[in-house]
Amino acid sequence: EVQLVESGGGLVQPGGSLRLSCGASGFTFSSYDMTWVRQAPGKGLEWVSYISSSASVTYIADSVKGRFTVSRDNAKNLVYLQMKSLRAEDTALYYCARLTGDTVTHDYWGQGTLVTVSS
Amino acid sequence: DIQMTQSPSSVSASVGDRVTMTCRPGQHISSWLAWYQQKPGKAPKLLISGASSLQSGVPSRFSGSGSGTDFTLTITNLQPEDVATYYCQQAKSFPLTFGGGTKVEIK
Numbered sequence: 001e002v003q004l005v006e007s008g009g010g011l012v013q014p015g016g017s018l019r020l021s022c023g024a025s026g027f028t029f030s031s032y033d034m035t036w037v038r039q040a041p042g043k044g045l046e047w048v049s050y051i052s053s054s055a056s057v058t059y060i061a062d063s064v065k066g067r068f069t070v071s072r073d074n075a076k077n078l079v080y081l082q083m084k085s086l087r088a089e090d091t092a093l094y095y096c097a098r099l100t101g102d103t104v105t106h107d108y109w110g111q112g113t114l115v116t117v118s119s
Numbered sequence: 120d121i122q123m124t125q126s127p128s129s130v131s132a133s134v135g136d137r138v139t140m141t142c143r144p145g146q147h148i149s150s151w152l153a154w155y156q157q158k159p160g161k162a163p164k165l166l167i168s169g170a171s172s173l174q175s176g177v178p179s180r181f182s183g184s185g186s187g188t189d190f191t192l193t194i195t196n197l198q199p200e201d202v203a204t205y206y207c208q209q210a211k212s213f214p215l216t217f218g219g220g221t222k223v224e225i226k
Contacts, residue, residue: 044206044218045157045208045220047208047214047215059214104151105153105208106153107165
């Protein structure tokens with residue numbers, strides 16, 4: 001069974017940093033591209049980042065470019081989202097999701113980890 | 120960036136009704152479109168990829184159609200468990216973008 005479990009969220013002050021982790025199981029992690037998608041309270045879905053299966057290609061949304069970086073450790077089946085210079089508008093539930101290679105769609109999602117940026 | 124416009128933003132229908140919602144990308148995306156269902160308090164679930172390919176396990180009352188700049192998600196015989204917000208997502212290019220969602224409620 002495919003499972004994605006996010007962790008690392010919490011309350012952080014504006015300007016602070018957090019590193020989110022997503023642990024994967026139930027599939028060959030190193031064969032799949034992964035993404036992070038966030039959802040602000042009561043709002044829609046916003047794609048945040050992409051990392052290819054080998055980590056050779058990454059993309060970051062303009063709204064977080066220069067502040068967020070994505071990485072992965074295929075030996076540990078983990079994908080990370082390093083977030084710095086956090087702002088109130090980064091407050092959201094952050095999901096990691098597996099990306100299908102052929103249709104570029106998110107076929108499995110984690111349960112999300114909540115990041116709250118507030119003083 | 121490819122902007123995705125969904126309509127209506129919400130719809131209220133009776134059990135057994137047919138519900139239709141649309142998604143219009145700001146540029147031609149061929150069939151690079153997915154639909155997701157998000158129930159309250161839950162993660163999104165992939166329903167349809169490639170504009171019309173139903174994911175395994177998704178009830179056949181869900182169907183997707185369209186290509187280019189005009190897509191439709193249809194729910195025939197609406198059921199209480201279909202109460203959710205439905206999102207489209209273009210898969211043509213990065214940044215991947217989602218529509219604003221259509222909330223489906225039962226009358």
